[in-house]
Amino acid sequence: MPDPVFIIGLLGAVGLFFLALGGARVRRRPGAALRNGLFGCTSLGLAALLGAIGFNLLTYQRLSAEHPVATLAFEQLADQRFRARLELPEAPARVYELAGDQWQLDARFLKWHTPLVLFGLEPRYRLERLTGRYRTAEDEQYRLRSVHQLTDDAGLDLWTWAERHPAWLPMVDASYGSATYLPMRDGARYEVRATASGLLARPANDIARRAAGDW
Structure with missing residues (x-):
């Protein structure tokens, strides 16, 4: 290409x-x-x-088959309050405070039409937000919310153009969002992978496995 x-x-x-x-x-x-x-x-x-x-x-990462995109580790600070350590490939770790019972990671995905794929252009993803999430809808409505933006738009926003003007960007086959969420627990560690269909999170230690099994 x-x-x-x-x-x-x-x-x-x-x-x-x-x-x-x-x-x-x-x-x-x-x-x-x-x-x-x-x-x-x-x-x-x-x-x-x-x-x-x-x-x-350039704000998006190449997506070639299933591969790890982030690791999350949690330390409990108080009831429904956690410190999250977000580790990304080839980037410094980031620390955020989250309110709630669960964490949620959102991402954008861009896929291309076949001619561009044949020339070597791979699907791409971009992590968007890390959010604290409550177990009940009532808490979600009235308790403290915590949302952290992970990436800012740069250049011409391909996502918005693909959504609003699909005829102007015929090379984009699909643009869609994906999210994954699991419980927060003191000492829990999770691994997040990107797949062709979206984000997939898995427990990475026994504490996380027990938390995922209990909820």
Whole structure:
């Protein structure tokens, strides 16, 4: 598959070339200069668009079969209050405080149409939020809520475009959200994996296994 950076750079270079050519012809051949200028602006605009899409795509991780995306470990601070340690592959660990009885991890997924898959573009995912969750709906309505954003949008938001304007991004086959949740317990540790169908969480120690078996 051609390097996207090379394609963007080539489009930008072509655009600048035709803009310069149009500027050189503006006095002697104004019609040709106008055509050169329009073509140059179109090439630069397309390069900018692809660059914005590529920049946003960098916020997503490649999804190749099932593989671990996060590990969560919990320390109880008080009743329905926990400290969560979130470990991500090749990234510093993060610590959050969560209120509730359960934890929930949300993610976005992007899948591509077959031609792009054949050229090597793999499905991608991005972790979105870590949330505290209560066991009962009444607590969920009236108790303290805790929500932590894990990733900020950058560049052109592919998710929003794919949802609102599917005809503008025909290469996106599907964009969907996925969430997984399990009980919080002092000393519990969980592993979260990304699969083609979404997130999957599994207990990673005996405390977590007992918590998952009790709820």
